[in-house]
Amino acid sequence: MQSFGYEHPEWLGQAVDLLRTHRPHARPLAGGTDLVNRLRDGTLRPHVVVDLKGIAELRPGITQADGRLWISATTVLADLVADERMRTHFPALVTAAGVVGPVQIRNRATLAGNICNASPAADTAPPLLVYRAQVIARGPAGTRSIPIDAFFLGPGKTTLARDELVTAIELPVRDRPVQAAFGRLTRRRGADLATVSVCVSVDGTGSTRIGYGAVGPRPLLATDDSGVLADPATDPATRTSLLARLARATSPVSDVRASQEYRRSMLLVLSQRVLRAAVIGEGEG
């Protein structure tokens, strides 16, 4: 493997200084489940890797304050899945986090790393879009809060500057959790990346939000405020044509996992399935 330097800062300020000093040749390291593979295959060649796991302000943890759940950048998916508050308020995110890789991966992989890696197929992205997550980032100019829908730019690309890092992901907690479900299709059962993934939420006002994964250059969000999708009495033909119209926002491509045509058809099937699960409050698509 290529050689690189390793820094292990204790404070957030030091980490930002390191990223700024070595910009653009420094890379944050969280669980390493993406980054170490990129270092090994040479698709990333940073001079310095900045390990975030020793930073006092980013210690693993999920905290609740001011009507929000705050998930620190070093919190691994295994801990997110086990958290009772997460299970109560954001079950579709828990379902999605629970299918990321096998246990060995979830014990290392962080939620922040999953979105910073910015794969169009990142499983946690559709639920984060649906649940209106905010990404908290820190850079030399200070802290900013980015709506998750503005965070993703394209494959591997986010709105983060090269000397910025994500410190946490925030989720707004509602008095009554919004009904939501997540589902994905994979080539095989067990650990695999999504061919298509969908997350749907329906709230009391009739508003429906749909997050799509693996069907465009970035995870996408579509919304329907007509109340048609949220209404269990809507006739199936109307529902299907509305879902098809919303899916026009997507632009699936052919790759090793599936052809464009297959993705397009399955997206509609999966959307129907996951919508039904969300409307009847089943949790899982």
Next chain:
Amino acid sequence: MSRTHLIRLTVNRVPRQVEVTPRHMLLDLLRDDLGLTGTKACCLVGECGACTVSLDGRIVNSCLVLAVEADGAEVTTIEGLATDGHLTRLQQAFLDEGAVQCGYCTPGQVMAARDLLAHNPHPTTAEIREGLAGNLCRCSCYAQIIAAVSAAAAEEEK
């Protein structure tokens, strides 16, 4: 640029001190520096589970962990399971059920199964499949591996 780091860690209850470069993997440290070759190197991309070890009480793929990240950690490998030459019930169950063919995946399977049973002493078949989803067996002993884990769990009950 890539200076060496002196790291201290505990491997199978023995304190160790090793000088490593950042690109040195935990897997390499275990196999090459400490001679613990029970942990296997196979896909090297986190897909197969042959390199599974326990790091601070959680199983991980040691091919995806830099050795420097394990500074201060407690690591358990397959060599750390048997005591005084006596296999654990789980290890014995793998032999009894014929769950070892070429044996290359076995250390990883055992480490993953041990972790599963620690969290869930009486797993269903579906739970065993899910718990071992990160461990591939090229010889396809899956049925025997599942039988071994079930047998070890059942024996634990007695």
